[in-house]
Amino acid sequence: MDEDMNVGELLKETAEENQTRKILEILNECKDLAEAKERVKALLNK
Numbered sequence: 324m325d326e327d328m329n330v331g332e333l334l335k336e337t338a339e340e341n342q343t344r345k346i347l348e349i350l351n352e353c354k355d356l357a358e359a360k361e362r363v364k365a366l367l368n369k
Contacts, residue, residue: 346363353359 345366349362349366350359353362
């Protein structure tokens with residue numbers, strides 16, 4: 324059971340890291356804060 328919890332925690336952590344990477348990529352690609360906010364909102368609405 325502990326191993327299953329550890330796998331679940333690892334999957335959650337990996338998903339959070341990947342989401343952060345996506346947001347950083349969006350921030351680097353956008354010309355201003357307004358565009359970045361819109362693209363992050365769109366990402367959350369998927």
